[in-house]
Amino acid sequence: MTNHSFEDDRRNFLLTIAGSIAALAAGSLPARAQPAGDPPLSLSTIGAGREGGALGALFIKAGHRVMFSSRHPDTLKGLVDELGPLARAGTVAEAVEFGNVVMVVVPYTAMEQIGKDYGNVLAKKVLVIDVSNPIARRDGEEIVKRVDELGGAGLATAKLLPGVHIVRAFNAINYAKLSADAHRQGELVGVPIAGDDPHAVDIASSLIREIGFDPVLIGGLAMGKYLVPGTPLGGEHTAGEIRQIVTNLH
Ligand SMILES: NC(=O)c1ccc[n+]([C@@H]2O[C@H](COP(=O)([O-])OP(=O)(O)OC[C@H]3O[C@@H](n4cnc5c(N)ncnc54)[C@H](OP(=O)(O)O)[C@@H]3O)[C@@H](O)[C@H]2O)c1
Numbered sequence: 001m002t003n004h005s006f007e008d009d010r011r012n013f014l015l016t017i018a019g020s021i022a023a024l025a026a027g028s029l030p031a032r033a034q035p036a037g038d039p040p041l042s043l044s045t046i047g048a049g050r051e052g053g054a055l056g057a058l059f060i061k062a063g064h065r066v067m068f069s070s071r072h073p074d075t076l077k078g079l080v081d082e083l084g085p086l087a088r089a090g091t092v093a094e095a096v097e098f099g100n101v102v103m104v105v106v107p108y109t110a111m112e113q114i115g116k117d118y119g120n121v122l123a124k125k126v127l128v129i130d131v132s133n134p135i136a137r138r139d140g141e142e143i144v145k146r147v148d149e150l151g152g153a154g155l156a157t158a159k160l161l162p163g164v165h166i167v168r169a170f171n172a173i174n175y176a177k178l179s180a181d182a183h184r185q186g187e188l189v190g191v192p193i194a195g196d197d198p199h200a201v202d203i204a205s206s207l208i209r210e211i212g213f214d215p216v217l218i219g220g221l222a223m224g225k226y227l228v229p230g231t232p233l234g235g236e237h238t239a240g241e242i243r244q245i246v247t248n249l250h
Helices: 002-025 050-061 073-083 092-098 108-122 141-149 153-160 175-181 198-210 221-226 239-249
Strands: 042-046 065-069 087-090 101-104 127-130 166-168 190-195 214-219
Touching: 042 050, 042 092, 050 065, 050 073, 050 101, 050 175, 065 073, 065 092, 073 087, 087 092, 092 108, 101 108, 108 141, 108 153, 127 153, 127 198, 141 153, 153 166, 153 221, 166 198, 166 221, 190 198, 190 221, 190 239, 198 214, 214 221, 214 239, 221 239
Parallel strands: 042 065, 042 101, 065 087, 101 127, 127 166, 190 214
Antiparallel strands: 166 190
């Protein structure tokens, strides 16, 4: 049963990636929003599973170079081959070195070790996007309790990755929806974000616009506790809806 649903997820993931590739083949690359003259950003993902893979594919579609990482990078060969020359695979250490911007898209249980192993290097990055969530049924009740005691996912990540310019984003948009939601017709899908560093927030906002979403800063990392599945901000909302939901959170 579990295997079956994992296989379904895997198939959906590959379909999501295939959709991105089809758009690439159709020549539908949107122009990069980065101001002319700025050096292009390199992005990395720590975690290239369902969400990390789908997000990385969107950044490739937007014209960025992306290194996807795994503790077993050989397993990513199919993914990077399909995504083309802007995609590459590496170890976690290689990805941490490679990206100007690093996305952390792992089960939250991995965050502490990532902080110990790579915290010093991550602290030198202009932006680390924290997409990870503590989820009781996957990560255990204990870690969820610990994160709550630290003030929720935003402040907990800041504690585990000290000195890192963190912005939480994309935490509660399902990987299978990302490709279709990007550059949606009509009003864009909003992405609520939380971060304490204004420069990191600016870069995150610009990147989010480039891949076809509308960023909405809901506050500092203390607000990151609302950026997890199961809160009123979870799922897809327009920017206006997000602002309305946030007024009711206070
Ligand atoms: N799935 C979604 O729709 C979704 C949406 C929003 C947010 N998220 C959040 O995103 C995170 C990842 O979810 P997912 O669904 O993408 O999970 P997933 O498909 O199981 O992928 C998890 C990834 O994390 C990596 N990883 C695990 N432990 C690691 C460690 N100690 N060091 C480095 N990498 C490690 C794995 O790489 P290896 O190859 O090395 O095992 C794998 O690539 C979770 O926190 C989840 O809550 C998921």
